[in-house]
Amino acid sequence: MTRLFDRVPESVFRILSFVVISFLLLLILFPLYFMLTTAFKFEGEIYSELTWLPREPTLSNFRDVIVNFHIPVYLRNTLIVALSTTAIVVVISVLAAYALTRLRFPGRAVMARGVLFVYLIPGSLMLIPMYLIIANLRLKDSYLGLIVANMSFSVPFCTWLMMGYLRSISSEIEEASLIDGCTRLLSLWYIVIPLSIPGIVTAMIFIFNNVWNEFIFALVLAQDERHRMISVGLSNFYRSDYYMVGPMMAGSLIAMTPVVILYILAQRYVVSGLAAGAVKG
């Protein structure tokens, strides 16, 4: 077997790689292709037969989700929660990550290690107490409740990510500025933060994506129509045995657009963040 494998010439190996990549690529694109085409099909066509392209392309599914199913409201809710969470979390986490990587004070080492530990607590364990706490604070069906719940896992995650990034950039300029009489806070503002922009952008993208894509807390904490998140709104298209496939696909396309655009704009940053090995998958 080993011998056989070694005797395969390089060109055959390349063809083999090509076949493997093509096969996996097809599997990736298969559901996405049908999501895209089905969104433009009439209901009758979706259920009756297999068509590779919409026979009569229609925007009726999009009109449906926008006019009849309150998708714009859900999108607005999700945007409010995602932007607020991102803004709050990034400030909190950058400050903490800076202190935990650059300052020397008692308790630092324990907290730095604790960040990772917190990150590993099972989500299912947090679900029930978080639900009760949010309910007791009368924050169910409110933006604030969703922001709080999302912060609970975003802050440790983002702090960890930023700690990794700060460790990767040299502290020489910063120390030089301190020797020249700059205060810690001034050097944080004028030196460390400008140097960390790629890391901060990566962290913000991850937080925004996590909140935008979050489903479980959104399902449990915001059942009210007016505060419903897009993830819950879309999953409602699958009610027991009645599937509204067309609107579901159209809504999915709308919901994933911001994520995809953000990702294309920031691919460079995301890849470097990925290399840091700090991403959930």
Added chain:
Amino acid sequence: MSQKTLAQPLLVRPAKQKKRSLFAGDTRLGWLLVSPALLVVLGMVGYPFVEAIRISFTDRMVGRGPGEWVGLANYAYILGWPDFSEMVVRTVLIALTAVFLKTVVGLILAVALNQTFRGRNILRGVFMLPWILPTYIIVLVWRWIFDGQTGLLNQILVSWGVLSENYPFLARTESAIAALLFVLVWKGYPFYALTFLAGMQTISYDLYDAAKVDGAGRLGRFRHITLPGLRQVMGVVILLSTIWTMNSLEIPLLLTGGGPSNDTEVFPLLTYHLAMQNFRLGEGAALPIMMLPIIAILVLAVAGAMDKEAAQ
């Protein structure tokens, strides 16, 4: 004081004094900067964690006040539940199988992508799609594809003549488990592949050249250079992913909902069902706490297996 004694400390201690002035005031500033994050972690992670333990000793139900202290009754209830051991085995098997498949497919893709060819960056971007797209969308689409009545897979297989009539993939035990594994792997392996690929690109070409000179074949180079070089990256990814896959609630909830007849009911899903459908918060809180040691054992086992692999 003579000139000499005054000059000496200045000559000997400047380095230390510089350090002291650099880090003077760090303690106060450090705690000040950490405090918002600490508050969030203590208030929104630490406190709920303690609450989860406390609730697990009560008979608390949704909308019925704080509940009575019942000691270990919830734990006894779950342990005495006839399907408990089956559920644990199922959870562990599904998680381990999914992680194993993600690792294998991820490695294969990483090796295939670790060559220079045109369009590689675009391809890498496309392969990231499953990882960046919202999980709920991916699962809902696959659920429609696997659906027994109007699902796409049935339409395709019937129109190609592979099946004579629709097959309810999500309503049969084997195919439902297979579908769950498939979606877990589909969603997860690209992340593995891309981290492995990033790790492979840090391995020096000199090592491969030296191995070639020594007569090592392709498989030998993979086993003795690529795999050891990836050990650390693989270790972190596999460990974290084992934990996350075990705890995955969204995918089974949206894909199968635990069915058919509890055949895909994994522990996070059971927690959800106990708490959010039966409103039994006490039992719902006890279950993940009972699973903590199992998760710990699993993590140690995976770590041990990887150490053994490395020792060989």
